[in-house]
Amino acid sequence: VSGIEEYRKKTPASFEFSKVSRNVMPGGVTANIKFFEPYPVIMKKGKGAYLTDLDGNEYVDYLLSYGALMTGHGHPKVMEAIRNQMEEEGTLLFGTPHHLEVEMGKKIQQLYPGMERLRYTNSGTEATLLSIRMAYAFTEKYKIAKFEGHYHGGYNQVLLSVNPPLNEAGPAKNPNSIVESKGVEPYNIEHTIILPFNDLEATTEILTKHKDEIAAVILEPVQGGFIPAEQDFMEGLRAVTKKLGILLIFDEVKTGFRLGLGGAQKVYGVTPDITALGKVVGGGFPVGIVGGSKEIMDISAPTAASDVFDNSQSKRSGAKDVLFHSGTYNGHPTILAAGLATIEVLEQEIDNVFETANQLKSGIRELFLQKGINVQTIGMGSIFNFIITEKEKIQSYRDLQESEFGLRKDIDYHLLARGIYNKPLNRYSLATVHGEKEVDRTLNALKKTLNSLF
Ligand code: PLP
16 A cells, blocks of 8 residues: 555545645645645644644654754743743833843854854745845845755745756756746846855856856755765865855755754854854744854944934935845744743753764664665754665755655655654654654654565
8 A cells, every 4th residue: 555545544634624724725735845745734732752633643753843843842941931031021022122132142153153243034034035135235246156956945036946857957067047936037047046066166167157246155054954065065165255255155044053053064164154044043933043244244234324214314325335134023032032942952952862863864774774775864963864766975956866756755654654754755853852762663663664565
């Protein structure tokens, strides 16, 4: 029986829900990535490493809200911090600067020394968006370069060549810029230049050719959270961008805290000009943080003359010298309280998460090996993926396309039916609440699945 059929049998209530939700939201979901065939499972309760769905099935959660939850569901210390902040301060929101903005900011400055000054946003998407505007403002150039296969959020400048069809993607060393969504203005194709990940020579060639137009290179240091940049590639990219007068933006929305408290930049020993953070640092709430050198970030420092909303000045001047950045909810106190509590827990327990991830990875390799199937568990720190492939090394989006997606997907549905939660084909994210018990349960489900298939 196929994995999808097993999944259907276990989740009739989610199916019934999907019939209703489709009449409310397009596709029944409020984010395209939350959809999968034939309908997504609907959860109703979370505790620690576990989720319970509408049918009462219990799952070990490895999606963790696309990596956002690194202390699992309802961690007592995080919940306490949220409650305390709301109760002690008597409000959710002041609309003024707040002590937690500075407290979190100091913590970030310690962990990410390149983030000398920072600003808060409401999502990872907004964080990369602001990073790019910062780069435009600083360099006074108005194109960006991104890598094929890298995701930086759902807006028009970066929704290109994230998952391009290979027959349209052009040469590996000089990829085409492919629009990924309806509604993206075609001029973005010209303004977003696509680079080949982990290919320093080809990347250097493209950057050199366009150096006078490109404000910044933006990348995920670990693509999708699981395909790491090679160390030499990372160092080379830092050197070449510096030499060409192009800024380097690390999108650490996924890798921040998950690769280590100091993110990928600490692991690689490479400091970008601008960093975008998100996910984990919001403790389960929406957040983004953008930081960089004082010189770059201070472009957004307001002056009286730059106040866009101050109509009192008959001759407003100075706005054009300042980068405008705003947001009603930026630096939301409850979110920062949850984020700070999350970091505190991680400071004590992050090594355990890495240890558990390693145990799970080696268990998965062992089970596939027993069946004579080639599998690679790739990724660092608390995120990894297992790729069924004959290839020796996965270094890019195109390498990944050569893997056995069909088999992997079938396995994923079987795992869903056996109480292991992830979106099919998704990477695995771990949290402080995963331990031996969850690893055993997961490997047991995988073992049964592989035995049923082979
Ligand atoms: N950048 C990366 C690397 C991401 O993984 C994501 C989300 O998955 C984003 C940016 C966008 O973040 P958000 O979903 O918070 O807008």
